[in-house]
Amino acid sequence: LYILGIESSCDETAASVVKNGTEIISNVVASQIESHKRFGGVVPEIASRHHVEQVTIVLEEALKQANLEPKDLDGVCVTEGPGLVGALLIGINAAKAFAFANNLPLVGVHHIAGHIYANQLMQPMEFPLLALVVSGGHTELVLMKEHGSFELIGETRDDAAGEAYDKVARVLSIPYPGGPHIDRMAHESDGAIKFPRVWLEKDSYDFSFSGLKSAVINYQHNAVQRGEEINPHHIAKGFQDSVVEVLTAKTLRAAREFNVKQVIAAGGVSANKGLRTSLEATFKEEGIPFHVPPLKLCTDNGAMIAAAGSEMYKAGVCSDLSLNGRPGMELLSWNNK
Numbered sequence: 001l002y003i004l005g006i007e008s009s010c011d012e013t014a015a016s017v018v019k020n021g022t023e024i025i026s027n028v029v030a031s032q033i034e035s036h037k038r039f040g041g042v043v044p045e046i047a048s049r050h051h052v053e054q055v056t057i058v059l060e061e062a063l064k065q066a067n068l069e070p071k072d073l074d075g076v077c078v079t080e081g082p083g084l085v086g087a088l089l090i091g092i093n094a095a096k097a098f099a100f101a102n103n104l105p106l107v108g109v110h111h112i113a114g115h116i117y118a119n120q121l122m123q124p125m126e127f128p129l130l131a132l133v134v135s136g137g138h139t140e141l142v143l144m145k146e147h148g149s150f151e152l153i154g155e156t157r158d159d160a161a162g163e164a165y166d167k168v169a170r171v172l173s174i175p176y177p178g179g180p181h182i183d184r185m186a187h188e189s190d191g192a193i194k195f196p197r198v199w200l201e202k203d204s205y206d207f208s209f210s211g212l213k214s215a216v217i218n219y220q221h222n223a224v225q226r227g228e229e230i231n232p233h234h235i236a237k238g239f240q241d242s243v244v245e246v247l248t249a250k251t252l253r254a255a256r257e258f259n260v261k262q263v264i265a266a267g268g269v270s271a272n273k274g275l276r277t278s279l280e281a282t283f284k285e286e287g288i289p290f291h292v293p294p295l296k297l298c299t300d301n302g303a304m305i306a307a308a309g310s311e312m313y314k315a316g317v318c319s320d321l322s323l324n325g326r327p328g329m330e331l332l333s334w335n336n337k
């Protein structure tokens, strides 16, 4: 089963061919980070223009690197949502045109299902499975009892983890996207500012990061006002410690409560060294298998969309040419259970 996956929901134009939903044959990602950097974040109009320029090139390159022709494929998958509507539509229209021209089935995939299924490119999923999804726009704990079944057991009530990283970075005048820089600074740091941990209600699996973000901003403003030197490394380390501690503790509690066989991390922030180390150590001690994809599969890519889309295809879930971009799309189970 050869599936082409296309992703264009934000600032990466990506295409990939995946075999049987588990094996990457090619994986091409064109990042736009350089174009958005000077604005300190993703500018939707600029993103759309880049996707228009890149999508055909990336798609052809993915086929070329896979050494396959369109007729060798079994289906085309594309991110349906959530994301920037203008950005989504470019990937979707490319996928529709390609599917129509080559008479291939079309599958619309949820971006976060993609992030989760990036893990299937590394090892088989074992159910029940708990996924910690931490990305630029999402922070969620998702319970999966089988393929295509998603139960949201907790989510952020305000900022996503990646969003908090990027905003804190901005306050520290660190270039966009700030996550990787703060991660590096935290590791180089020889000390840490103590920032609060936000646990919410005792039994809640929800998250909140806007209070932590404000604490960092206030700390910085107060120091500047008093004319004190700040140590950005200590701020980075203190911020990261708070994020990692809360994410790890809630994931562990959920893994115990739902008695899961496997825990996985997914999304851009799962590239975070501090978080990976913490989760690995915690679940090693707990005796629950834990997995996180290699860095390249944590951030947006086409392979993850092809992996999730392959499972949908196997389950007989397909779209038609009326497929439209859904910027606020919810993560719903596709097995209807």
Ligand code: ATP
Residues within 6 Å of the ligand: 009, 010, 082, 083, 111, 115, 134, 135, 136, 137, 138, 161, 162, 163, 165, 166, 177, 178, 179, 180, 181, 183, 267, 268, 269, 270, 271, 272, 273, 298, 299, 300
């Ligand atoms: P979503 O997947 O929610 O739609 P997105 O696709 O924009 O959002 P991703 O591409 O999955 O998000 O992840 C990008 C985010 O990951 C950015 O916020 C970035 O700062 C963050 N990130 C990347 N690497 C790291 C890291 N090492 N540490 C912390 N954050 C990181």
Ligand code: MG
Residues within 6 Å of the ligand: 010, 011, 012, 299, 300
């Ligand atoms: Mg991105």
Ligand code: FE
Residues within 6 Å of the ligand: 111, 115, 135, 136, 267, 268, 299, 300
């Ligand atoms: Fe993403």
